[in-house]
Amino acid sequence: MDAFPAGLTEPARLVITGTLLMGASGLPGLFLKKSPTEGQLCAALLVVLGSLMGLFGALATILTEQTATYTLASTLPFGPCAIGIDPLSAFFLIPVCIVAACCAVYGTGYWPAAQHPRTAPRLSFFFGLLAASLALLPLARDGVLFLVFWEVMALAAFFALATEDWNREVRDAAKIYLVVTHIGTLALFATFSLLRTGGDSFAFPGAATLDGTGPLATAIFLTALFGCGMKAGMMPLHIWLPGAHASAPSHVSAIMSGIIIKMGIYGLVRILSFYDTVPAWWGIVLLAAGIVSSILGVAFAVGQHDLKRLLAYHSIENIGIIVMGIGVALIGRAIDMPGLVLLGMAGALLHVLNHALFKSLLFLGAGAVIHDAGTREIDRLGGLGRRMPWTAALFLTGAVAICGLPPLNGFVSEYLIYLGFFSGVVSGKGAAVPLLGLAAPALAMVGGLAVLCFVKVFGTVFLGLPRTTEAAACHEPGWAMRGPMVFLAILCAMIGLAPVALPRFLEPALFTWNPQLAFAGEGLADAAPLGWVTILGALLVLMALGIGIVIRQRLQAAPRGTTGTWDCGFARPTTRMQYTASSFAEMLVKLFAGVLRPKSHQPEVRSLFPVGGTFASHVPEAVLELVITPLLTAADRRLSLARRLQHGQLHLYILYIFVTLAILLAWAY
Amino acid sequence: MTDAVIHILLTLLMPPLLLGIIGKTKALFAGRVGAPILQPYYDLAKLLRKGSVFSDTTTWVFQAGPVVTLAATLTASFLIPLGEHRAPLSFSGDMVLFAYLFGLARFCTTAAALDTGSSFEGMGAAREATFACLAEPALFFSLAVLARLSGSLSLTPMLTGTVATSWLNSGASILLLGGSLFIVLLVENCRVPFDDPTTHLELTMIHEVMVLDHSGPLFGVILYGAAVKLFVLGALFTDIALPYATGITLVDWGLFIVAMLMLAIGIGVVESVMARLRIVKVPQMLAAACILAAFSLLLVLR
Numbered sequence: 028m029d030a031f032p033a034g035l036t037e038p039a040r041l042v043i044t045g046t047l048l049m050g051a052s053g054l055p056g057l058f059l060k061k062s063p064t065e066g067q068l069c070a071a072l073l074v075v076l077g078s079l080m081g082l083f084g085a086l087a088t089i090l091t092e093q094t095a096t097y098t099l100a101s102t103l104p105f106g107p108c109a110i111g112i113d114p115l116s117a118f119f120l121i122p123v124c125i126v127a128a129c130c131a132v133y134g135t136g137y138w139p140a141a142q143h144p145r146t147a148p149r150l151s152f153f154f155g156l157l158a159a160s161l162a163l164l165p166l167a168r169d170g171v172l173f174l175v176f177w178e179v180m181a182l183a184a185f186f187a188l189a190t191e192d193w194n195r196e197v198r199d200a201a202k203i204y205l206v207v208t209h210i211g212t213l214a215l216f217a218t219f220s221l222l223r224t225g226g227d228s229f230a231f232p233g234a235a236t237l238d239g240t241g242p243l244a245t246a247i248f249l250t251a252l253f254g255c256g257m258k259a260g261m262m263p264l265h266i267w268l269p270g271a272h273a274s275a276p277s278h279v280s281a282i283m284s285g286i287i288i289k290m291g292i293y294g295l296v297r298i299l300s301f302y303d304t305v306p307a308w309w310g311i312v313l314l315a316a317g318i319v320s321s322i323l324g325v326a327f328a329v330g331q332h333d334l335k336r337l338l339a340y341h342s343i344e345n346i347g348i349i350v351m352g353i354g355v356a357l358i359g360r361a362i363d364m365p366g367l368v369l370l371g372m373a374g375a376l377l378h379v380l381n382h383a384l385f386k387s388l389l390f391l392g393a394g395a396v397i398h399d400a401g402t403r404e405i406d407r408l409g410g411l412g413r414r415m416p417w418t419a420a421l422f423l424t425g426a427v428a429i430c431g432l433p434p435l436n437g438f439v440s441e442y443l444i445y446l447g448f449f450s451g452v453v454s455g456k457g458a459a460v461p462l463l464g465l466a467a468p469a470l471a472m473v474g475g476l477a478v479l480c481f482v483k484v485f486g487t488v489f490l491g492l493p494r495t496t497e498a499a500a501c502h503e504p505g506w507a508m509r510g511p512m513v514f515l516a517i518l519c520a521m522i523g524l525a526p527v528a529l530p531r532f533l534e535p536a537l538f539t540w541n542p543q544l545a546f547a548g549e550g551l552a553d554a555a556p557l558g559w560v561t562i563l564g565a566l567l568v569l570m571a572l573g574i575g576i577v578i579r580q581r582l583q584a585a586p587r588g589t590t591g592t593w594d595c596g597f598a599r600p601t602t603r604m605q606y607t608a609s610s611f612a613e614m615l616v617k618l619f620a621g622v623l624r625p626k627s628h629q630p631e632v633r634s635l636f637p638v639g640g641t642f643a644s645h646v647p648e649a650v651l652e653l654v655i656t657p658l659l660t661a662a663d664r665r666l667s668l669a670r671r672l673q674h675g676q677l678h679l680y681i682l683y684i685f686v687t688l689a690i691l692l693a694w695a696y
Numbered sequence: 697m698t699d700a701v702i703h704i705l706l707t708l709l710m711p712p713l714l715l716g717i718i719g720k721t722k723a724l725f726a727g728r729v730g731a732p733i734l735q736p737y738y739d740l741a742k743l744l745r746k747g748s749v750f751s752d753t754t755t756w757v758f759q760a761g762p763v764v765t766l767a768a769t770l771t772a773s774f775l776i777p778l779g780e781h782r783a784p785l786s787f788s789g790d791m792v793l794f795a796y797l798f799g800l801a802r803f804c805t806t807a808a809a810l811d812t813g814s815s816f817e818g819m820g821a822a823r824e825a826t827f828a829c830l831a832e833p834a835l836f837f838s839l840a841v842l843a844r845l846s847g848s849l850s851l852t853p854m855l856t857g858t859v860a861t862s863w864l865n866s867g868a869s870i871l872l873l874g875g876s877l878f879i880v881l882l883v884e885n886c887r888v889p890f891d892d893p894t895t896h897l898e899l900t901m902i903h904e905v906m907v908l909d910h911s912g913p914l915f916g917v918i919l920y921g922a923a924v925k926l927f928v929l930g931a932l933f934t935d936i937a938l939p940y941a942t943g944i945t946l947v948d949w950g951l952f953i954v955a956m957l958m959l960a961i962g963i964g965v966v967e968s969v970m971a972r973l974r975i976v977k978v979p980q981m982l983a984a985a986c987i988l989a990a991f992s993l994l995l996v997l998r
Contacts, residue, residue, distance in 0.1 A: 409813075410813070412755045412757065412811075413755060423757075423807075427800070427803060430799065430803060431796065431799075432796055432799050432800040432803060433793060433796055433800060438796060441796075442789055442792050442793070445789065445792040446788065448840075449789070449791075449839075449840065449843045450849065452840050452843055452844050452997075453843050453847055453848070454847070460997055461994075461997055464837075464840050464844075464997060467836045467837075467839070467840050468832070468833035468834075468836040468837045468840070468986070468989075468990075469833070471795065471832040471833050471836035472829055472830075472833045474796065474799055474832060475799070475825075475828045475829035475830075475831075475832040475833075478802060478803050478806075478828070479825035479826060479828075479829060481803070482803060482806045482807055482810065482821065482825055483822075483825075485807060485810075486807055486809075486810030486818070487810070490757060490807065490811040490813065491753060491810060491811065491812070492753055492813045555788070555789065556787045556788050556789070559785070559790070560793070562785070563771060563774075563775075563785070563793055566771050566774070567771045567797070570767040570770055570771060571763055571767035571768075574763045574766055574767055574917065575760070575763045578759075578763060578914065578917060581744055581745075581913040582912070582913055582914075585745065585746060585747035585912060586747035587747055587748055587749070588747070588748070588749040589751075589752050590749055590751065590752065591751060591753070592751040592753050592754075592812040592813055592814045592909055593751075593812075593814065593816075593908055595814075595816060604815060605813045605814070605815060605818065606810070606814075606815045606817075606818025606819060606821075606822070610818065610819075610822070611818060611821070611822045611825075612822075613822075614822060614823065615829065618826070618979060
């Protein structure tokens with residue numbers, strides 16, 4: 028271990044060794060052409076091992092509140108590179124490690140190398156690279172290294188996402204993802220270049236060292252919001268997200284939705300931590316953006332009937348909730364209310380962790396269904412609860428958690444954010460108060476819509492009777508797929524039922540984000556009585572058990588019969604006549620028709636004896652199809668002259684490079 | 697301590713009485729004698745002793761749904777102050793838990809309805825879930841107003857003590873708030889003009905159609921849970937509408953009971969004199985409730 032300098036303390040060493048293991052996990056598989064299964068198992072094992080090391084390192088960093096920074100003495104033109112770990116980075120490492128390990132294990136069952144000998148080694152390799160870059164990104168301590176990891180993450184995700192590259196839909200989604208992610212990266216180039224003005228290196232400034240007023244800070248904030256918002260999938264920058272999440276293999280979707288988009292949040296949180304005083308409008312912008320993102324995200328989700336696209340839109344909703352929390356924290360800093368900062372930021376950070384857990388649980392559950400049924404169409408499934416009781420119960424756990432309902436973890440983070448809203452309404456002052464007053468009902472509406480959406484999904488997929496023969500033939504997946512889901516569900520229940528332990532993990536991260544909070548004297552436990560959540564959660568569970576036992580006895584004491592569902596007197600019902608997901612959502616989609624722009628195709632009834640017809644309804648990706656694509660098509664027409672520059676002749680490209688060099692040289696001297 | 701015991705006893709025992717009073721009021725309006733006021737108790741006792749019939753489509757979700765719904769509603773009842781008496785449990789942010797427990801109840805009821813695979817029950821579940829999306833914002837606007845007026849983040853201080861002064865100081869906003877909460881009360885409890893609890897077979901049903909396939913003790917649990925929900929949300933409304941208190945504990949409990957009975961009569965009157973709205977009108981009415989509460993918030997933030 029002498030390779031590591033003495034300045035690097037123990038937890039950081041663990042984390043970095045772990046990330047190296049993860050990064051190298053796919054390498055053996057690339058050479059074990061003869062036995063792909065061993066290669067895949069080896070990769071999964073290495074990712075799990077690396078994740079465990081990373082997780083222990085991260086937890087140790089948080090519990091000991093250590094900060095370690097390590098500078099690579101490099102001769103790169105953009106200055107020395109710095110890697111470090113502090114509680115804020117460590118907090119983001121926790122979901123990275125948990126989800127990466129779960130997805131790696133799940134992948135061995137979902138995409139077995141025995142069935143996919145050509146793609147599995149490649150997928151394992153890029154998955155390992157992706158996991159490593161995700162774990163390294165929060166460790167970057169200067170702009171250049173941050174962008175390097177950011178780019179590795181983006182490209183590794185691109186290749187993992189495009190695993191099924193023979194499928195046109197997958198290729199299109201991957202292409203959109205690649206373009207959009209680079210537009211976001213471009214914005215971050217601007218952010219870090221602007222951050223450098225005034226300093227002489229790209230190294231990150233310390234927490235609360237910069238002044239947030241003035242045009243420079245405004246430019247940095249806006250470019251960071253654009254770049255990170257694009258990665259995070261905030262509405263309306265989300266256009267890449269639904270297609271990409273739907274097209275990737277399910278465990279890659281899980282890590283994309285659970286972790287990759289959170290790196291956008293991490294970037295935003297880290298950049299915001301540099302500022303000492305922030306103007307109130309930053310918070311207002313974030314809060315408003317969060318409200319828009321969460322309501323529209325969930326409204327679009329309600330209209331979907333592709334299981335994974337639907338979950339993808341819920342990521343947009345949850346990113347909105349996280350951004351709302353950050354907005355509350357910034358408003359609290361602007362109007363000098365440490366309570367708001369604590370509640371908003373704690374809610375946002377906890378929701379990052381919670382969403383990573385329940386969303387990857389849901390994607391893995393969806394994967395188990397898709398793996399067997401061979402379709403993502405919700406309306407072609409049904410009745411799976413009988414044939415896959417484990418998957419059904421686990422998916423239900425994830426569904427209740429994502430709706431923010433007690434007694435699971437989603438409630439705890441939304442509770443903190445709500446407390447932030449209400450404290451702001453009670454004792455806040457200034458222009459932000461009306462928006463905080465509006466945010467609470469908005470979040471309540473998001474909760475209501477999420478319940479609608481997940482009742483729809485759970486009811487249509489797992490309850491009732493199978494609508495097709497494929498759905499009727501589904502069976503429970505093996506333990507390689509079930510185990511990770513069970514683990515994630517247990518974590519969801521633990522955070523939901525015992526949130527009292529959370530301040531111990533959240534506070535160091537909060538204090539790293541804004542050191543002034545540590546001096547304000549107020550802890551998270553004072554601001555939010557999380558012990559009561561435990562008490563009421565326990566009360567709820569005990570009461571349900573008690574009533575359940577009594578009712579069970581009554582049911583056993585009396586005669587019990589079985590018959591078919593009441594069929595309204597109709598003699599020949601078929602399973603296709605069950606209420607579909609589209610019908611379930613129809614009323615709400617009509618209410619939101621102004622934004623969702625639903626399209627439907629229905630047969631026209633002409634004569635007394637109409638012939639057979641088909642009906643189809645569909646909620647398109649409105650921003651992409653109605654705004655971006657027409658815009659780009661118009662630009663394409665107008666700018667066709669410029670395309671002559673891009674002609675594919677290599678010697679002219681070399682000329683371009685030469686001319687650029689000459690201009691740069693002339694500018695430099 | 698005595699207050700907590702009375703609170704729990706009232707919450708457990710009184711809810712079916714409200715249904716009886718509503719029924720009796722409606723009967724009197726229609727010129728009938730009507731069922732005895734205690735009829736809901738007899739019904740519950742009968743249902744608990746009866747056998748049940750299950751659809752062969754259903755799974756454990758169908759049985760767990762009503763049980764969790766009742767447990768969530770009863771848990772929420774611990775958080776609501778009755779009249780001028782503190783709730784047994786009260787903490788900062790309990791109103792969020794209060795609202796979300798009803799969300800959990802709704803999740804379970806609608807999931808249990810879908811477990812039958814019947815289009816009929818699917819339709820009811822879809823309506824219940826859709827209307828709740830519009831009722832929730834109205835409730836949270838109202839909670840924000842109450843939080844601002846009382847300067848607190850918990851239901852007990854919001855609804856006890858300060859409401860009477862708020863009526864004097866910002867009467868207009870409390871009036872708007874009360875109107876909004878009354879609409880929320882009617883829609884959440886599936887009363888006329890949003891839903892008709894007396895029939896099963898109309899296509900405009902919401903709640904009754906969701907529980908068509910339940911029978912026996914589980915159906916009893918559903919009926920009792922609905923009554924408790926009416927009681928709890930009714931208490932939220934009467935706490936605001938009738939904030940009068942004498943300071944003598946037993947008299948105040950009496951006042952609270954009278955207020956609840958008056959509310960039941962009021963609901964009975966509304967159900968007798970109004971027709972059910974067409975289903976497309978319901979969202980408009982709920983949007984009106986949101987707007988009322990939003991105006992109320994605007995007035996207190998001014």
